[in-house]
Amino acid sequence: MRKIVNCKQSNCSQKTNALRIISTALAILLSISPTDFAGAQTEAPPSEESAGESDEQKPPERIDIQPLAEDEEIGSRLKKILVATEWFVDPQVRVEEGVVFLTGEAKSPEHKEWATKLSGNTQDVVAVANRMKVTKPSTWDFTPAWQEIDNLRRNSIQTLPVLLVALVVLLLFWFATKFVAALSRRIAARRTSNSLLREVVAKAVSIPVLLLGIYLALRVSGLTRLAATVLGGTGLLGIVLGIAFRDIAENFLASILLSIQRPFRTGDLIIVEGRKGFVQSVTTRGTTIMTLDGNHVQIPNSTIYKSVIENITANPNQRQTFVVGVDYEDSLEDVQATILSVLKEHPTVLAKPEPLVLVDELAASTVNLRIYFWLDISKHDGLKVRSSLIRLVKKALVDGGFTLPDEAREVIFPKGIPIRMLEERETENRDRKVSPSTDERDQPERTTTQSEGSLTSEAEEIEQQAKNSRLPESGENLLAD
Template sequence: METSESLFTEETTQVAERIEVQPVSNDQAIDTRLTRIMEATGWFSDIAVQVEEGVVFLDGHTGSADYRTWAGDLARKTSDVVAVVNRIQIAEISPWDYSPAVNELQALWEMTLQRVPRLLLGLLVLFMAGVTAWMVAHGVRKTFGNRLNPLLRDVAARLLGVFVFLLGLYLVLQVVGLSGLAATVLGGTGVAGLVAGIAFRDILENYLASILISLRNPFRIGDMVEIVGHTGLVQRVTTRGTVLMDLDGNHVQIPNATVYKSIIHNYTANPNRRENFEVGIGFENSISLAQNLVRDILNEHPAVLRDPEFLVLVDRLGSATVNLKIYFWYDGSAYNGPKVKSSLIRMVKRVFQEHEISMPDEAREVLFPEGVSVRMSEALPVRRTEESPAKTTPPFVGTEADTTEAEGNLASEDKQLREQGRNSRVPEEGDNLLEENPA
């Protein structure tokens, strides 16, 4: 609602060049005409107009100097007016005069009453926009179902729902009459998106990385993986990060952006894994005999695979030993690698001792000061233990136990870790974006 000041400046600054009354105007007609005009404006109080011989006398009060000037111009432009004596006084506004505020409130109230029907219609449109947005999002999720990645399906549903709701909000502002605000909202949406993208760059990066991970599926739930130095079973992938349970039973949370940009070792994708260990024999021993003995152990061990083939290779000549390097494959989904390696090293040591194949330490040169006498002591008797049997013990033929009580069962611990993962509390909340590993 425009104030009285704006009404004056916009609508009443232009006064007609001449105001005609009657072909022959008398003083009374001029008086009556001017009085009615000034009372109609509502700008004057105690207004009194007196005309004598064409001279107009103006008395009264007004709240603005512009109103006083306007009254004088009006009188001068009236027909048959000879002169104007403007005695209108400008009333001083009291600091306790609340009439301007009351007028503004009254104008605001009248404007509100005028816009109530538009507001009600706008609320109805907004409600319909919200319902339509929800139906669109629900329809997208139901239409694609399992044919689309869960995270990608959720993102598409939310984007379409937000777009429909923003369109409804734009229509609401147009209906209410706030077209300028509607343009600002739509323009500000893009600016707000840019600001949010800069302020929440890491969050958005992890969110986009989670979409790519769920699309490419570098691993599944329950897979044994190694990511940025952390090895464990995959427990959960959310929009923020990937949760692993390491071999010590601890949960490790890795941001998805780091996961997507890092090298991933997936040990479950191919269950066959290779291990190796090294053993040194003396120069006086037969290398081919040692190789054959190790080959027989590998060939008879239940955890060692025949295909791919195991290898017993001469790796290098040390200062006091000929070093053999043994490569073998095992089924990682069924056996534990360190346990199988421990079993093989123990069995190789035993069969070498049985066949008098020495395994000397690296040669060490000892310097004695000049003049110090050195006397060789008598050979000490060989201490016979379970791991160092007497010469009369028959050669190893693969009949002894493949594992000891200390080594425990050679079976893989993946199953136990998966069971611990199911029973533990996963610290990362949110929907799991990956499917369970059927294995």
């Protein structure tokens, strides 16, 4: 309870002196500074900088004025504190019988509450009546924005050294990544000559080094949570990208396997998925072939790797076949000998493996023989050689007196069969005045004709066509040595 002292000025001063003496004695006995009893121990008001940094600063638990504080002293002390904070506009403090009346304007509700608590914790204050109004900020008040910009400026200046150190760490690891990648390529070059495989090894070794540098740079700059997110999200990011770009990753892995295993080379004639053509290039996405018609065809590497690949050029020797039908009355042994002699005399047919003439089928009106022969497709074209052999075999059989009948047919004459006398046919021949000509069988048959062209392989011509054409896809050829 506040003590109300009603005395004359002389008596009050004497009592005050007596109290000071008693407090001094008690302080000596209790080893307590006399100023703790007689001095005005007041919690220091928040400074200008601290007031701007935190609006939630708690008021002191107690403000002592004097052992017996007067109303005027309490009001004067509180007003000085409120003015010093600069949180209030024209603060007024009036104290009557220990009750503090606060008027004026507070800049925020928190400041108003702070003034109430401050007054309540003051010595000899019985109650507080806070009648302050909270100032409503103007719509066009840009003070918070300027304060925020100033805070950003200060924070930027404070964090600038940290960012410089983080940048130095990142640059060091960047150069370390380059060095590790170059070293990995050099080591991998001793193991393999495949350029794609060397790049894959270099990236597999250098990327973790770069990620470690990014992590340390973020930790140095104070972004620990972001650094953990980068490391933790790397695996998740890999899964998401793997699902989204599954086909691209599958083709890329297939290109690595194709470049390592090399089931074919550039210029090989292959058949994949019913597509026949000469291999032009293999990139990280697909394989480009040029068909015998001169068209570019791109096949995804994943399809190439999972499909059956028929490499025609891998073995230059290729076997070709065709069928010939002769009459039932002809000697099959003589027919075989005649055909075999044609095969052995042909310049493109290989002696080893030796050609074969086998009886294949007893058809309706013919005995069919199947002829097998081998040729070097790297030098000669199979279709052209086959055409030449069929023509030469037919000529040899006709010259040998063998019959090449066609399939039996049923002919219906609805008006009967017309009969003509042999004399009439001879007369017609005389009327035609057919001039005598040399028997065709006496003329030697050429190995190739103008219609068949050269029997050489078309690989060189296709290669020339490929050089003159534009590749449908750019990129390094993984099959290049």
